[in-house]
Amino acid sequence: MEFAFTEDQQAMTEAARKMLVESCTPAGMRVMLEKNEALDAARWAAITEMGLPGMLAPEAAGGLGLGLSDFIAIAEAAGYAGLPEPLVELAGVVVPLLARFEDDRGWLERIVAGGIVAIGHPVNPFVANADVAAALLMGDGEDIHLVEANAVTLTRQESFDPFRRLFRVEWTPRAATRIGTGWNLTAERGAVVAAAQMIGLGQRCIDMAVAYAKERYQFGKPIGSYQAVKHLLATAQVKIEFARPVVYAAAAELALGTLPARARAAHAKIAAGEAAELAARTAVQVFGAMGMTWEVDLHFFLKRALALKFAWGGSATHRATITARIESLPIGPAATFAAELTVHAPEAKFQGMK
Amino acid sequence: MKLEYTEEQRAFRAEVRGWMEANVPPAPLESFDRTRAGFEAHRAWEHKLNEGRWGMVTWPEALGGRGLDLIRWLIFEEEYYRAGAPTRVNQNGIFLLGPTMMEFGTEEQKARFLPRMAAGEDIWAQAWSEPGAGSDLAGVRATATRDGDEYVLNGQKIWSSRAVFADWAFGLFRAPGSERHKGMVLVLFPLDAPGVTRRSIARMDGELVFAEIFLDDVRVPVANRLGDEGQGWHVCMATAGFERGLLLRSPARYQVAAAKLAALYETHKAHLPASIGERVAQGWMDAEAYALAIYAMCSRLNAGGKIGPESSTNKIVWSELDILLTQTAMDILGDRAELMPQAPDAGEAGDWLADYVFALAGPIYAGSNEIQRNIIAERMLGLPKG
Numbered sequence: 165m166e167f168a169f170t171e172d173q174q175a176m177t178e179a180a181r182k183m184l185v186e187s188c189t190p191a192g193m194r195v196m197l198e199k200n201e202a203l204d205a206a207r208w209a210a211i212t213e214m215g216l217p218g219m220l221a222p223e224a225a226g227g228l229g230l231g232l233s234d235f236i237a238i239a240e241a242a243g244y245a246g247l248p249e250p251l252v253e254l255a256g257v258v259v260p261l262l263a264r265f266e267d268d269r270g271w272l273e274r275i276v277a278g279g280i281v282a283i284g285h286p287v288n289p290f291v292a293n294a295d296v297a298a299a300l301l302m303g304d305g306e307d308i309h310l311v312e313a314n315a316v317t318l319t320r321q322e323s324f325d326p327f328r329r330l331f332r333v334e335w336t337p338r339a340a341t342r343i344g345t346g347w348n349l350t351a352e353r354g355a356v357v358a359a360a361q362m363i364g365l366g367q368r369c370i371d372m373a374v375a376y377a378k379e380r381y382q383f384g385k386p387i388g389s390y391q392a393v394k395h396l397l398a399t400a401q402v403k404i405e406f407a408r409p410v411v412y413a414a415a416a417e418l419a420l421g422t423l424p425a426r427a428r429a430a431h432a433k434i435a436a437g438e439a440a441e442l443a444a445r446t447a448v449q450v451f452g453a454m455g456m457t458w459e460v461d462l463h464f465f466l467k468r469a470l471a472l473k474f475a476w477g478g479s480a481t482h483r484a485t486i487t488a489r490i491e492s493l494p495i496g497p498a499a500t501f502a503a504e505l506t507v508h509a510p511e512a513k514f515q516g517m518k
Numbered sequence: 519m520k521l522e523y524t525e526e527q528r529a530f531r532a533e534v535r536g537w538m539e540a541n542v543p544p545a546p547l548e549s550f551d552r553t554r555a556g557f558e559a560h561r562a563w564e565h566k567l568n569e570g571r572w573g574m575v576t577w578p579e580a581l582g583g584r585g586l587d588l589i590r591w592l593i594f595e596e597e598y599y600r601a602g603a604p605t606r607v608n609q610n611g612i613f614l615l616g617p618t619m620m621e622f623g624t625e626e627q628k629a630r631f632l633p634r635m636a637a638g639e640d641i642w643a644q645a646w647s648e649p650g651a652g653s654d655l656a657g658v659r660a661t662a663t664r665d666g667d668e669y670v671l672n673g674q675k676i677w678s679s680r681a682v683f684a685d686w687a688f689g690l691f692r693a694p695g696s697e698r699h700k701g702m703v704l705v706l707f708p709l710d711a712p713g714v715t716r717r718s719i720a721r722m723d724g725e726l727v728f729a730e731i732f733l734d735d736v737r738v739p740v741a742n743r744l745g746d747e748g749q750g751w752h753v754c755m756a757t758a759g760f761e762r763g764l765l766l767r768s769p770a771r772y773q774v775a776a777a778k779l780a781a782l783y784e785t786h787k788a789h790l791p792a793s794i795g796e797r798v799a800q801g802w803m804d805a806e807a808y809a810l811a812i813y814a815m816c817s818r819l820n821a822g823g824k825i826g827p828e829s830s831t832n833k834i835v836w837s838e839l840d841i842l843l844t845q846t847a848m849d850i851l852g853d854r855a856e857l858m859p860q861a862p863d864a865g866e867a868g869d870w871l872a873d874y875v876f877a878l879a880g881p882i883y884a885g886s887n888e889i890q891r892n893i894i895a896e897r898m899l900g901l902p903k904g
Contacts (some may be wrong), residue, residue, distance in 0.1 A: 165527060165589050166520045167810070168817040173519070233519045374899045389902040391888070394895030398834075401894055405831045409810040410803075416519045431803050486799045491784075495802060496777035497596030497770035498531065500809050503522035 165501075167409070173234055181241035183210055188245040190461035193327070196248060202329050203249050203296045208278065211251055218276035220259045225272035232256065232356070236415035239357045240408075243364025243472075246464050248327035250280060250293040256357035257350060258283050258301060261308075265344040269310060271299060281310075287351045287477050290321050290330040302335055309341040325467035349421055352429040354476035356418055359411045359429075359436035365469040366404050366436070366443035370397060372462055373447035376454075393450060400439070400446040407435035417502040424502035427489030430482035437473035444469045523593070530586075531593050537570050538601035550607045550680070551725045557641075557683040560607035564638025573636030574612045577620070581628060582636030588816035592768065599770035610680060611635045611642030613765035615688050618704075618757040622745040631706070643681035643709065645689035645731050646754065648674055653889050655690070656698045656751065660733060662691035662705050662743075669705055669743070671713075671736040677883070681729035682718045684709055688744065689731075690754055702750025706742040713737070723858075723875050761884045763829025764816075767836045769809035775843045775873070776805040779850075782866065786850050797846040804839045808832075827897040830890040837880030837887060844874035 169177070187207045196204060211217065219235050221227025228234075239252045258281045262268045271281055282297035294300060300316060302309050318331040374397060377388030387393050414432035417425040444466040448455035455462055489495075493505060523531070547563065548556035567573055568582065576591045577583025586594075606612065616635055619628060634640045651657035660673025671691060681687060686708055693701040709716060713736035718726040745753040760766070776798075783790070783798045815828065847870040848855040859868030881887040895901045 165523050165813070166817050167814040168821065169519060370899070374901060377901060385904075386902050388895075389904045391892065391904060394899075394901055394904075395888070395891040397899055397901070398891035398894035401898060402831045402834050405828065406804075406807045406811055406835055409814045410807050412519070412814070413521060413810050416521045431806065435803065435807060483796065483799060486803065487795070490780055490799060490802055495773070495780060497600050497773040497809075498593075500773070500806060500813075501521050501523075 167413070169233075169237065173237070176234070177237040177241060180214060180216060180238045181244070183214060184241050184245040184247055188247050190246070190464055193246065193248060193461075193464055197326055202293065202327070208249055211249065212276075212278040215276075216251060217255050217278070218259065218272070219255055220263070221272045221276055222263055225263075225268070226276040227259070227272065232260070232353070232415040232418055233412070236357070236360050236412060239360035240364040240411075243361030243468070244368045246327075246365070246368065246468055250282070250296065252357050252361055253283060253292065253354070254280060257285075257354045260353060261301060261347075261350050262310075264348065265308075267343065269343065271310065274298070283350075283354075284333055285347065285350055285354060285476075287354070287481075288475055289332075291333045292328050292330055292475075294318050294331040294333060295320075295329055300333060300335070302333065302337075303347065304337040304342075306345050306347070307337065307342050308344050308347065309335075309337050310343045311335050311341050315341075323467075323471055325471040327464075328468070328471050349418060349426070351477060352418060352426050355433040355482070356411065356414045356429045358472045358476045359407075359414065359432040362436040362440035362469055362472050363404060363408050363411055365465050365472070366400070366407075366440035368465045369440075369443040369447035369462060369469070370400055370404065372465070373397060373450040377450055387450070396446050396449060400443040403435075403439035403442050407432070407439040410435050413501075420502050420506055422502055422506050423485075423489055423493060424505045427485050428502060430477075430485040430489075433477065434479060434482050434486070437479070440469035441473055527589065527593060530590055531597060534572075534594050534597040535601070537572065538597055538603060541566060541570065542601045542603045546602075547604050549725060550605070550683070551721075551727045554683055557607065560604055561638050561641060563604045564606070564608055564641075568637040573638070574616060577616070577632060577636060582633040587820050588764075589813075589820065592770070592813065592816060595768040596770040596773075599768075599774045602774075607680065608635065608638055608641050609766060610644045610684075611640065611686075614644060614757050614761050615642055615706075617760045617765065618753060619744060621756055622749075622753050626741070627744065640686050641680060641684045643678045643684040643687045643729075643731075645675040645678050645681070645687040645707075647677045649676055652677075653886050655754070658690050658692060658702075660689065660691050661694045662703050663694055664740070664747075665737075667740050668737045669703070669740060671705065671707060671733040671738065673733050675731040675733070676719075677728050678731055679728050679883075681709065681716060681731055682726045687731065689733075690750055692750070693748070696748075699751040701748055702754070703747055704744045704750045704753045705738060706744060707733075707736060707738045711736050711738065721875070723872070758885060759825040759829045761829075762833035762890070763825045764812065764819075764832070766884065767832075769805065769812050772805040772836060772839050772843065773809060775840070776802045779843050779847050782847055782850055782870075790850060794846065794850060797842065797849075801839070801843045801846060804835070804842065808835050808839060811835075827893055830885075830893040831898075833884055833890050834881075834887050834894075837877075840873075840877040840880045844870060844877045848874055 218227035219230050223229040242252050262272050280297045282291050282294045282300045284291040284302040286303050298313050300311050302311050317334040321330040323330045378386050380387050411432040414428040417428050447462055454460050547559045550557040550560040573582050575584045575586045575594050578585050648658050662669040662671055688706050691703050691705055713734040715732040717730045719728050721727045779801055851867045854867040857864040857867045
């Protein structure tokens with residue numbers, strides 16, 4: 165039992181985090197919006213150069229052959245940076261799905277080289293960032309198709325988050341585009357990496373509010389010296405601190421695919437969503453009227469947090485999974501970790517009963 | 519990142535489980551906060567735990583422990599709570615003073631106090647708060663006046679849990695004339711020493727959970743000082759870290775409560791709105807989140823890390839979780855929730871009421887949650903002092 169990242173994982177996360185945060189500034193985001201750009205080519209080249217899109221791709225395809233635990237803190241960092249490019253869904257969801265199929269039609273290699281594949285999972289009504297994708301993974305019942313961008317029609321659906329470029333996708337399934345069957349754990353994976361981004365987004369909102377609370381003076385003192393403001397921010401930080409380990413555990417346990425592992429993913433999504441939303445809302449409150457403006461950068465992070473809270477399954481879906489977990493399997497001490505419930509199924513339904 | 523136990527850890531769990539099944543009293547012991555008999559029954563349980571070398575498994579073998587790491591301690595706690603074993607009457611000793619002594623005590627002090635503590639020979643109380651010094655602990659006025667090889671203790675302490683029947687206390691004092699964080703000492707004193715007067719304070723439900731301690735020229739040897747002279751505040755803050763952050767409230771306690779709540783809900787849910795079910799699920803999730811955060815923290819501490827301001831985040835979470843769980847149980851029990859444990863028809867309602875009353879204190883003791891939020895804001899977030 166060791167609930168900690170390895171030194172290698174920490175080093176890779178730190179390198180990625182530094183690159184993402186330094187290259188992705190709110191000022192840069194504003195320029196992208198003015199130019200109506202969905203992707204910063206230089207940054208995407210740096211992301212590709214670092215090997216991030218293919219982290220979870222097999223080494224045979226040129227990837228790093230790593231797992232979700234290796235990527236999860238990088239997804240968090242992408243959230244913290246408010247990254248406009250679809251790195252997290254690509255590396256965390258698309259790649260593991262493609263890697264399951266016998267024939268990925270060469271797309272894993274193309275992703276490793278910087279190509280983008282979007283994903284239209286049935287749990288999401290629209291496809292995010294489809295306009296920068298060279299191909300799309302689409303579902304037709306349980307069949308999964310890989311459709312080239314020129315074979316689909318995109319209709320933009322404006323999102324509150326200007327960088328989540330959503331599209332209604334019209335396409336026709338053909339035998340030639342079908343690459344496999346079964347989404348397997350794709351929705352859960354999407355939920356877990358969305359949760360990781362929300363942890364980063366929530367932390368960014370708190371950090372921005374803290375910085376503002378130190379420099380904004382009222383009644384002759386920085387507003388951050390008042391307990392009313394301190395306690396708001398502390399409460400939001402506590403929420404983040406206790407959602408983060410759930411997200412990391414969800415990433416580590418997901419591959420088991422069992423109900424406890426899926427419930428952990430659901431819990432991660434719920435907890436991170438609530439924590440990020442509270443952090444964003446708290447930050448708006450701390451900024452006061454300025455927090456409501458387009459001028460203050462906070463909204464970039466608030467919007468992403470809010471959008472991701474509802475993507476990859478909303479609260480009703482995930483709470484149903486939690487209920488199923490509680491009702492059908494042991495709960496209590498000694499029933500915490502999914503691996504233990506799979507391998508060493510304990511006897512009593514409600515553990516810890518006198 | 520490896521979220522499964524090793525075979526050795528599983529074998530350890532089986533060993534604890536086997537011992538608990540064979541030794542945990544079948545019926546709950548009488549409260550240790552009501553009568554001397556109840557207190558002594560809990561002391562006898564501590565003796566029994568010690569015979570099995572379960573007094574404090576993380577301590578070195580020479581001091582009555584097993585020299586185990588914190589993951590094993592978590593496993594021990596999980597099995598302890600799972601078995602419904604009695605509440606540790608010596609929790610102020612083993613969970614607060616013990617680790618502090620491990621860090622600041624001399625070898626003589628460790629050998630003198632810790633094995634007796636692990637065995638339940640000495641039951642400890644904390645003597646920090648005063649009528650005029652609660653959240654503002656640096657305002658304590660009780661004095662330790664040096665007189666040769668002795669300290670002479672004077673003053674009044676309050677809110678000392680277990681002090682009604684306990685044997686020893688660890689108290690925060692100051693050199694006469696010193697102010698605030700300077701000049702403080704942590705001194706260990708027997709509660710039956712000449713000059714010590716104890717007066718019990720009844721909690722709102724009548725339990726004698728805490729006491730006032732009056733010190734009138736109480737003489738103790740200088741060897742009873744823990745840490746250096748003038749270092750008392752520093753020593754106390756280390757203790758507070760253990761208290762808030764890890765040892766006092768292990769996650770298993772809340773996981774058991776969440777499981778009991780789920781069982782209670784299961785039997786009543788036909789008559790309850792869906793919103794109650796959501797609170798039950800939330801309680802389970804929060805208990806799991808707390809457990810995961812503590813596993814992560816223990817992994818970090820095992821690798822040589824130290825407890826920092828996250829002890830304050832932990833304290834807020836466990837205290838608020840306890841309220842969520844007990845309050846939800848009361849809402850499920852509805853018109854039976856007000857029944858005292860001795861009411862003939864109380865059944866499980868009496869236990870939940872007692873747990874609820876106890877939970878009300880959670881956001882107050884071990885440093886109020888308002889103080890914890892200040893600590894988080896100032897030390898984690900870097901906001902300016904007010």
